[in-house]
Amino acid sequence: MHDPIVILTGAGISKESGLDTFRCEGGIWSKVRLEDVATPEGFLRDPDLVHDFYNARRESLRDPAVRPNAAHEALARLERDYPGEVLLVTQNIDDLHERAGSRNLIHMHGELTKARCDACGSVLHWPGPLGQGDSCPNCAVTGRLRPHVVWFGEIPLDMERIYDALDNCGLFLSIGTSGAVYPAAGFVQHLRMAGQARTVELNLDPSEGASLFHDGIYGPASQVVPQFVETILAGKV
Numbered sequence: 001m002h003d004p005i006v007i008l009t010g011a012g013i014s015k016e017s018g019l020d021t022f023r024c025e026g027g028i029w030s031k032v033r034l035e036d037v038a039t040p041e042g043f044l045r046d047p048d049l050v051h052d053f054y055n056a057r058r059e060s061l062r063d064p065a066v067r068p069n070a071a072h073e074a075l076a077r078l079e080r081d082y083p084g085e086v087l088l089v090t091q092n093i094d095d096l097h098e099r100a101g102s103r104n105l106i107h108m109h110g111e112l113t114k115a116r117c118d119a120c121g122s123v124l125h126w127p128g129p130l131g132q133g134d135s136c137p138n139c140a141v142t143g144r145l146r147p148h149v150v151w152f153g154e155i156p157l158d159m160e161r162i163y164d165a166l167d168n169c170g171l172f173l174s175i176g177t178s179g180a181v182y183p184a185a186g187f188v189q190h191l192r193m194a195g196q197a198r199t200v201e202l203n204l205d206p207s208e209g210a211s212l213f214h215d216g217i218y219g220p221a222s223q224v225v226p227q228f229v230e231t232i233l234a235g236k237v
């Protein structure tokens, strides 16, 4: 019997693929105000600003230099080769995990390559620029499409499935996340209260919640994640 594994990832895992984190020096929140671009109120106030922000980030995914790194690839290999269940829960809205081959994956903060219609609720594949003049292909209403991302004050996606998996896992890994944003930041407390899972943080530096984990492994994700995946597959964790 192999314990189910739940893995939470954040912006740090995609840093070495060329995508900015939010709260590191020079990160996204040092360039734009989160109240302006990552809240429903900001979108109501200035939809063009918000569309421009996400259009630029969507465009950056097409840069040939932006591709999965060794950490994304190691997690895809873990899902393929581990004899038990592996669920990957990412806060990232980029598509690097799926490009690396991960399939059992939840994007709890949404996906950059999707749009959502506020008129009919459709979620649409939308790899190009999105704007106020676009119409929903399902209900034909114009100007009600928004990026399919979770802003502050909104409820992250698939929470029931995530908590079910947390409640049944034997190992929880938290990779490349600052632990500053809830509910993801609270997963480790949730697990420690239940007491059944080993919890490990893999990050560049200890995060805000580092002391809540049983173990911490620190260094660039492209190095520490493949090494740790090898120890799991060798049955040493």
Ligand code: BJW
Residues within 6 Å of the ligand: 009, 010, 011, 012, 013, 015, 016, 021, 022, 023, 024, 027, 038, 091, 092, 093, 109, 149, 150, 151, 152, 153, 154, 155, 156, 159, 175, 176, 177, 178, 179, 180, 181, 182, 183, 202, 203, 204, 205, 207, 219, 220, 221, 222
């Ligand atoms: C490396 C590395 C390398 C660098 N290798 N590592 C007061 C108390 C508690 C909660 C709240 C509160 N007031 C408000 C709230 C709730 C609020 C919240 O948490 N606010 C906090 C700021 C306090 N949360 C919400 O509103 C959420 N919704 C919610 O709570 O609903 C209620 C509810 C929930 C559940 C059930 C029922 C009800 C929604 C949060 C939405 C977050 N959205 C964003 C933006 C949208 C997507 C996008 O544009 O991309 O999501 S914010 C932004 O932060 C983004 C990220 O996913 C998220 C997390 O950031 P992440 O990934 O941790 O990045 P960084 O930059 O912070 O950290 C990077 C880490 O990597 C660092 O540690 C580096 O060291 C490391 N690193 N290079 C390894 N090479």
